[in-house]
Each structure stands twice: as C-alpha cells, then as structure tokens.
Amino acid sequence: MSYHFKSSVHRPKHRLRYVALFLIVIGIMFYIAPPAFLTRLAHSGALPFWSAGNGGSDIGASIVSLSKSKKSIIKENQTLKEQVRDMQLRLLDRNLLREENIELKEMLGRSIDEKSVLARVLTKPNRSAYDTLVIDVGTDDHISKGDMVLVGDSIPIGKISEVFGSSAIVVLFSSPGEKVDVSIGTSGIVTEATGRGAGNFAIEIPRDIEISIGDIIVAPSISEKMFGNVEELYIDPAHSFKTVLFKSPINIFQLRWVNVLTNSIEIIVIE
Amino acid sequence: MRNYRITTNTVLFLSVMFLPWWVTTGVALVALFLIDRFYEVVIFGVLIDILYGAEVSKLFDFTWAFTAFFAVLLIVISYIRKRVLL
CATH class of the missing domain: 4.10.220 (Light-harvesting Protein)
Known part of the structure; x- marks a missing residue:
C-alpha cells in the first residue's frame, strides 16, 4: 500500500501567488471604495506624532539659535x-x-465676507510624492473639501482635498499638472496656469499679448488674491505662444501656518 | 531575525511619519532585499496613501500609488531574491 504525501517543497511558490492575488484584490477594493474609517483612524493616530515632530523641530531651531x-x-x-x-x-x-x-x-x-481658520502645517510637501500638506484643522473647525488655503490674507497656495475630524490634506496649486485660473497684470487677461512643483507655475499665452517681467499674477476674483509675479518669459519664434513663468512669493517648504477660507468659492480650480 | 524585522518596521514607520518619501522608498527597497517575505511593506504603502494621498494630476488622480508601487516592489524583489540571490 502506498501513500501520497503532499510535498511541502512547492508551498512557498503557491504562497507567493496567494499573497500577490490578495494584494491585487485589496488594491481593487481600496480603489473602488476607499475605507473612510481607516483614513480617519490613521490620521487621528498620526496627529500626536506630527505634533511631537513639529515640537521637536522647534526645539532644534532654538538650540541652533542659541549656538x-x-x-x-x-x-x-x-x-x-x-x-x-x-x-x-x-x-x-x-x-x-x-x-x-x-x-x-x-x-x-x-x-467681501471671508471667514478664515488658522491652521498649523503638520507635514511638508516632500513627505510624499503627492506634493500635499497636512494641516491640523478639519470638520471640527467647519472646514470642508474644496476650501481655499492661503498664506496670510492674500496668497493662495492650495485647496482642501480630503478632510477629517481634526486634520485635512491640502493639494497645492503649484503641484505638477494642477491647473488654476489666473489673471495677468493690469491687462486683466484671464488664463490657465499650470503647476510645475515647489511653488512654480507656467502659463501659455499668445505671443502678441504684452506682458513684462514683474507683472502681478492674481486670482480672477473680487477680493485680492496674489499668486506671484512674472519672473521669466520664453518666446520661441517658431511658435505662436509664449511661456510665462512665475513663482509663489512663499517658500512652501518653510510654511508653518496657513489660513483656510471656510467660504471660499471664488477661485476656479480646473479639474 | 525577529528583532531585525521589528527594528526595520520601526524605522520604516518613523520614516513615513517624519522623512521625505524617497527615504522611505529607499529603506523599503533595502528591507525587501534583506528580509525574506517582507509583506509589511505593503501596509506602509497603504499608510502613506492614507496619510498623504490625494487626487493629483501628477499621479493621474490615483490615490493608492504607494500601495501599488510597494506591492509591485514586493512581488518583483521576492522573485529576484528567489531566482537570482538564493
């Protein structure tokens, strides 16, 4: 009488396939329906770490200044x-x-009736390839998705993308590929600016439109919102368009505080 | 070996919380080559996506980029380890 034993030699191979299959299924599940409870849980768990990290960096800066x-x-x-x-x-x-x-x-x-909430920046854009900020205000502070984020009263830097109880994720207008409506200089030409990362933007406009270096770039709205000043112009004689480059006056990597406009509907963000 | 694994997980966690994403990716890559069946790396991908993820044009509005990236890394490096290194 002979017995056939199952060989254990091939088990790791099958296990790897099962793991791969499991990961694909989980991936599809997450893509179709992002688990909101998990996101909220992770954010409330991470808040103490980020706060401690910011506190640590403040102490570090104090020590450096003492030296x-x-x-x-x-x-x-x-x-x-x-x-x-x-x-x-x-x-x-x-x-x-x-x-x-x-x-x-x-x-x-x-x-102009603008209500804003002051928020502390918990994480800088370089923390992930998403180029996002995490701030310490959320639905508890009446923040909602799409609200505009400013530095001071008049420099728009992004919009709220995800909002949780006491934190929110901000997508920067200058994030590569993001598009936002802007108005150029005194001419008031409204066009579309494309983010190029790290606070930089580019605009493609017809070559005939008069623009000079230093012209102010604002949001096409009733209130004063300034994106930056024209820094460089690229004109290719072979093309009918010229490229206007401008930069936000704020260094987004040194941001510590921002304002969130809780009733912002003025800047048109092109999805 | 278990201590080694715990330490790597701790380093990865702190890296997700406090360091730039390319440092986390580097640590994950090294860990995947050094540790056998380092499945936890996918959990760290999920954590990055949950904490910082948003619909951005740069990543084609895909909010699970790091989960997918780390899952692919896990599969590819596990294969390389099995066929080439071991």
Whole structure:
C-alpha cells in the first residue's frame, strides 16, 4: 500500500501567488471604495506624532539659535529691525489702499465676507510624492473639501482635498499638472496656469499679448488674491505662444501656518 | 531575525511619519532585499496613501500609488531574491 504525501517543497511558490492575488484584490477594493474609517483612524493616530515632530523641530531651531555668537545675533537683529521698519511703512500704505478698495467695493454693492481658520502645517510637501500638506484643522473647525488655503490674507497656495475630524490634506496649486485660473497684470487677461512643483507655475499665452517681467499674477476674483509675479518669459519664434513663468512669493517648504477660507468659492480650480 | 524585522518596521514607520518619501522608498527597497517575505511593506504603502494621498494630476488622480508601487516592489524583489540571490 502506498501513500501520497503532499510535498511541502512547492508551498512557498503557491504562497507567493496567494499573497500577490490578495494584494491585487485589496488594491481593487481600496480603489473602488476607499475605507473612510481607516483614513480617519490613521490620521487621528498620526496627529500626536506630527505634533511631537513639529515640537521637536522647534526645539532644534532654538538650540541652533542659541549656538550663534553674540556678535552675529546683534548684527542680525539690527538688519531685521531695519527690514521691519521698511515693511511697516509699506504695510501702512498697503492697508490704506486695501481699506479704500473694500470701501469702494461696498459702495458699489459688493461686500467681501471671508471667514478664515488658522491652521498649523503638520507635514511638508516632500513627505510624499503627492506634493500635499497636512494641516491640523478639519470638520471640527467647519472646514470642508474644496476650501481655499492661503498664506496670510492674500496668497493662495492650495485647496482642501480630503478632510477629517481634526486634520485635512491640502493639494497645492503649484503641484505638477494642477491647473488654476489666473489673471495677468493690469491687462486683466484671464488664463490657465499650470503647476510645475515647489511653488512654480507656467502659463501659455499668445505671443502678441504684452506682458513684462514683474507683472502681478492674481486670482480672477473680487477680493485680492496674489499668486506671484512674472519672473521669466520664453518666446520661441517658431511658435505662436509664449511661456510665462512665475513663482509663489512663499517658500512652501518653510510654511508653518496657513489660513483656510471656510467660504471660499471664488477661485476656479480646473479639474 | 525577529528583532531585525521589528527594528526595520520601526524605522520604516518613523520614516513615513517624519522623512521625505524617497527615504522611505529607499529603506523599503533595502528591507525587501534583506528580509525574506517582507509583506509589511505593503501596509506602509497603504499608510502613506492614507496619510498623504490625494487626487493629483501628477499621479493621474490615483490615490493608492504607494500601495501599488510597494506591492509591485514586493512581488518583483521576492522573485529576484528567489531566482537570482538564493
């Protein structure tokens, strides 16, 4: 009488196939229906780590500043004071103009009622290839998908893509391939800007349109939202279009705080 | 070996939380070559996608890019390990 034993030699091969099949099934499941509970759970679990990480980097920066020499600190302090004085003067002028602008718009029956929520940046865009920021406000702070994210009051940098209880994911307008409507300079030409990564944008416009370096790029809306200034122009004689390059005045890798407009519907983001 | 695996998982977790994505990918690649059947790498891919993933044009609006990438890496490197290295 003979017995046929199952060989264990081939088991790893079959196991690998089962694992591959399992991964494919899981992948398809996730693609069809992203598990919201899992995402919320992961984000609430990660928040303490990110907060601790930010705290750690703040302490690190303090230690670095402590190690600087007294002489260099005094020199830096003087330079910064001069810069602050200069900025304050410019800001005074700017604030007067802004108030006047708002008053004029109100007189003409257009009021700007913007509510914003201050948010701490938890992770920088280089954390993943998605080029996204994670901020520490969410549905608990009345944030919703599509809300605009600004630096200060007037520099738009992105929009809310995913929102959780106390955190949200921000997709940057400058992320490669992202498209956003902009208005160029005093001419007011509305066109489409394409993100090129790291705060850079490109615009393709007909060669005949007059644009010069330094022209301001704004959002085509009633309120003042500035994307940046024209930095470079590329004109190819063989083409009827020229490329306008501009950069956000903000370094997105050094961002610590942002504002989220909770009622933002003005910037048109082209999907 | 078990301690080695736990340490690698811890390093990968911290890397996902605090370091740029290319560092995480590098650590994952090394771990896949050094550790036999390092299936956990796919979980780290899921974690990256869950924590940072969004519909971006750069990745063709696909929000599970790292899960898919790490799953492919796992299959390919497991095959290479089996056929070439061992």
